[in-house]
Amino acid sequence: GAVVSQHPSWVICKSGTSVKIECRSLDFQATTMFWYRQFPKQSLMLMATSNEGSKATYEQGVEKDKFLINHASLTLSTLTVTSAHPEDSSFYICSARASKSSYNSPLHFGNGTRLTVT
């Protein structure tokens, strides 16, 4: 149980276009989902916390107009990278916490999306 599906697993896009990444909890409801960015051989950097039915909370330094997050249902959060540029190329990972679990419970991760902007 507790499967998180992230799609697409990789995407190549041209500079200036927008890319949408989906994160779905398949067998549980997730009030809260998290979006991370990971550079090669580095740790996860939290970008934003996505709460169902409300605005996302962005970490300092993350442009909310650049990285649009929508969490319209208890099983789906989307991250849209708008007007992508080569410096946005990275590995993006989502995680979800089951609605019934506490803040201290483990997170369930998607398999990540490799974004390459040419």
Add this chain to the structure above:
Amino acid sequence: SQQGEEDPQALSIQEGENATMNCSYKTSINNLQWYRQNSGRGLVHLILIRSNEREKHSGRLRVTLDTSKKSSSLLITASRAADTASYFCATKDNYGQNFVFGPGTRLSVLP
């Protein structure tokens, strides 16, 4: 500021040997968790240790926690080539929702 710091950054061992990774953190925690990440994939939760626990086992994994030193270690016994991955510690305080991940240890187990 970075909460968890891991060392070593990279570790290469032979199959059958034990692998030990360490994690240090800076503030009070509710719990500390270890995750594993295969190359190009998401993270998988391995084990959680609460702040009032000192040691925990799960299969070939052994985790210790020393809150006085603000440090934890992950021991993988009798390592296998399939254990090759990056391992991250993540800490959770008593207040917020978020976990803070350390920089990770890249483990290579050579057959």
